[in-house]
Amino acid sequence: MTRRIFKILKKHFIFILFVIIYSTILAHKLVAYPTPFADWDESLYIQSGNEMFEQNYYLFPVWQEKPWLDKPPLVPFIYASTAKLFVGVEPEISTRLLSLSVSMLVLFFAYLxxxxxADDTIVPTLTVMITAFTPIFIQRAQIINLDIFLLLGWLGYLLFFRNFILGLLFLGIAVFSKSLIGFYPVFIMLFYIFYQFFQGKIKHEKFIKDFKKISIQAGILLLWFIAMLLLYKGVFWKQHIIESHFNRVTSSIEFHFGERTYYLDLVLEQFAFMFSAIIIGFFIIIMKYYKDTKKLLLALFFLPWFLFLNLTKTKIFWYLYPAIPQLAFFSIAPLLVLSHMKKLYWIAAVMFIGIVMYYWPSLNKNILEKTYASVNDPHYELSIAARPRCSYLNVLLDQSTRESFTTLEKANLLITTTKWWGNHPSIIYYFGKNTTFFYTTNDFNSALAKSKINDCFILAESDLKQYSQDDTIANLKSSGSMHLFIKK
Structure with a gap:
């Protein structure tokens, strides 16, 4: 047994050593230099998960006592559970260490x-290294987010496809992390078995067996969608299906605009000088494995996702995340040409590592140590100051943001929940009480007139002059360009 373990460690030594060093560096950073939860992903998911427990409601995330029908419940639930489980550890540390742990599991699955x-250890190890060094992967490994669970589910489903229970488990992780998008591997595997069957590469019995398995797995998970549709009816259909899925494909929802070449430009930004190697590697993979459909499936599994992204109208950088390992594999695929020449193969691998270490933009900027999800921004400091003093918080968005929302609203590019968040949703997490964001001064003025003693208000510098002469409110704290007032 000991000899077998030693043999495994020796064979995969470079990969194991890299993951240990990489995860140790990031873990040290997360523990030694904790920062507040960032707006959007982090504050949304931890707060909505916390409210699931507070409201004893687990069908959807909950935001200010209302079900957030856009998203499935799994990820907010997991992060909130982690924060509650590790009592005595700052949630900003425990939850981000969970993200790092899941990211390391993603790297392990990508390696497998x-x-x-490739049938060796060099190509997958280099694939993992390149994946781990991309700015998107580094950023996602250090923050609360859905994408790491989505990719974990997709990889797990592909790797453990033959095991019904494990396949269902990982498909469930993907689906209940990112909803219908989680079914992506189901469509790929269905295409694969249909292709094999019509090409005569599998018998009818094998085709029926795999088709039934995939259908049953998908059918079990679809029961949740049917149940939610019966429970919430048209509201679920509108918010969860139409707005969160179809509208994001057909329209540039909210502030997520971009050129047609947005994702191609993003690949160039993420992989820098490796971009040309990605293109070359793609053709090498096609030529090398076109007769081996199983290996071709594994080698190109995430390519359709990347192609699909380029057809969507909503442009968000982290949507590229699941395709990062795929592109990393393409970038080192040229080494496969030398795989039969072991000495040249190792020399090329060492040279490749040296080039990456020297030129890689992420490493030159010391991104592992110097990038943080957030800092002690003014809205964070005002939220902390308001917590012990204020019974309710009213936030007037700054003039520029109000104008942007007005423009989007006129263009019909908002969805039902867009105005739930304001421009700093982390305010709600750190304030810990009910908060209202205002998008017009008229609505804010009405709230100010109806406010009670100890109600509080956050104003931007651009609106300070208009309200500074109001003798019914007093300044509690100012930070940067934001100001906190309390009703006398």
Whole structure:
């Protein structure tokens, strides 16, 4: 047994050593230099998860006592559970360490996947290294987010496809992290088995067996969608299906605009000088494995996702995240040409690592140590100051943001929940009480007139002059360009 373990460690030594060093560096940063939860992903998911427990409601995330029908419940529930489980540890540390742990599992699964393709350890190890060094992966590994669970589910489903229970488990993780998008591997595997069957590569019995398994797995998970549709009816259909899925494909919802080449430009930004290697690697993979459909499936599994992204109208950088391992594999695929020449193969691998270490933009900027999800921004400091003094918080968005929302509203580019968040949703987490965001001064003035003693108000510098002469409110704290007032 000991000899077998030693043999495994020796064979995968470079990969294991890299993951240990990489995760240790990031873990040290997360523990030694904790920062407040960032707006959007982090504050949304931790707060909505906390409210699931507070409201004893687990069908959807909850935001200010209202079900957030846009998203499935799994990820907010997991992060909130982690924060509650590790009592005595700051939630900003425990939850981000969970993200790092899941990210390391993603790297491990990516290693297993591309080892099945390349039949060695060098190519998958380099794939993992390149994946880990991309700015998107580094950023997602250090913050609360859905994407790491989505990719974990997709990889797990592909790797453990033959095991019904494990396949269902990982598909469930993907679906209940990112909803219908989580079914992506189901469509890929259905296409694969249909192709094999019509090409005569599998028998009818094998085709029926796999088709039934995939259908049952998908059917079990679809029961949740049917139940929610019966429970919430048209509201669920509108918010969860139409707005959160179809509208994001067909329109540039909210502030997520971009050129047609947005994702291609993003690949160039993420992979820098490796971009040309990605293109070359793609053709090498096609030529090398076109007769082996199983390996071709594994080698190109995430390519349709990347192609689909380029057809969507909503442009968000983290949507590229699941395709990062795929593109990383393409970038080192040229080494496969030398795989039969072991000495040249190792020399090329060492040279490749040296080039990456020297030129990689993320490393040159010391991104592992110097990038943080957030800092002690003014809205964070005012939220902390308001918590012990204020019974309710009213936030007037700054003039520029109000104008932007007005423009989007006129263009019909908002969805039902867009105005739930304001421009700093982390205010709600750190204030810990009910908060209202105002998008017009008229609505804010009405709230000010009806306010009670100890109600509080946050104003931007651009609106300070208009309200500074109001003798019914007093300044509690100012930070940067934001100001906190309390009703006398």
């Amino acid at each position: 996947l591309y080892r099945r393709v």
